[in-house]
Amino acid sequence: MVKAVTDHSMPSLAGLGWTDFFGDQLEPGDADLIPTRIATVHRDRLTGLSQAGPVDLTLPAQANTGDYAVGDWVLVDGHEHLVQRRLVRKTVLERRTQGGRVPQLAAANVDTLFIVTSCNADFNPARLERYLALANEAGTTPVILLTKADTAEDAETYARQAAALQRGLPVVTLNPRTSDAATILAAWCGVGQTVALIGSSGVGKSTLVNTLAGSGQQSPQQTGGIREHDAKGRHTTTSRSLHAIAGGGWVIDTPGMRTLQVSDVASGIDTLFAEITELAPLCKFRDCTHVHEPGCAVQAALKAGTLDPERLARWRKLSDENQNNTPAQSGPRGAKSPGGRGKRR
Structure with missing residues (x-):
C-alpha cells in the first residue's frame, strides 16, 4: 500500500528532512523508536518513510488520521510499526473550508510553499493573497x-502583478512540463528541503510534481486539463502525498482548492500588507479603523496616491474575515483575545 511514495534509495535522516529542531525533541526513552516521516494520509490509514524505506503505520487506539499531516515526523515502534508520538512541527499549513468548524491540516514541516497559478482567468490577486497569508503564518x-x-x-x-502582492516575493514563470522547470526551482529543492504545492485545479501542480520527481517515480500523479471558457480544472489530486525530488528534496502535492477561508493568520496578514501595517502606528489614535478618524496615516497615504485603494479594500476584507473566523482565546483573568501565531503544534 506504500507504492504511492517515491523514495530516494536508502535515504539518510537528513535527506528525509530531519534537522536539529526534531533531534532536540528526542528523550532518553526514545532510543529504540524509529524516526519516520508521514508520506501519505488516507481516511483510515497512514504510510511513512524512514531510513529503511516505506512502511504502513499503525495508529494508537484513540488516534485518527486527521491528527496527522503529510510531512509530520513521528516516532514508531520498529516491530509493530505503531506510532508512539508525533514530534512538534516546525511549520504547519492548515486551511479552513467554508462552514468548517475545525481547520484542515494540509502539510507539515514545509520549507517552501509554491503557490501555483496560471496566466489566464485563474489569476486572482485576492485569492493569491489568501495563500500568501497562509504561508506567512505557517512560517514557510x-x-x-x-x-x-x-x-x-x-x-x-x-508577473508584475504577482510580485506587487508582497515585498520580496519571488515570482517564477515556467512550463511545468519541461525539464527546465526542475532546474529553475532547484534553489528551493535541495537535499533535505521540503516544498509543497498549492493552487486551483488545472494550473499544473500534478504535472510539476511529475517533472520534479523525474522519470524514476513509481506512481506518477494523474493530470488533467482545464475548461477553456473559465480556465477551471478538474480535481486530479484527491489526497496529499510526499514525493522524492530527483535532485534530493521532497515535494507535497495537495488537492486543488478555489475557496480558502482564513482564520488565525493575523501575523501572516501583517506581513502580506506591510505597507499598511507600517502606517498604522503613525495614526493619531491607537485604535484607528483607517476609515474616518482624523489623523489617520492610512487615509493620508490613500489621498496622496501612495497606497493602492484596492489593496486597502482587500486588506480590510481579509482582516475582518480573519477576526470573525478566529476563535477567541482566554487571556489573563479570563480576558478574551484573538488567537495569534503559533503553528508549532
Missing part, C-alpha cells in the same frame, strides 16, 4: 509560480 517561504505563460499575450503583466 512563499514563491509564486506562473504557468501557461505561452498562452498569454503579455505574461510579464501577470
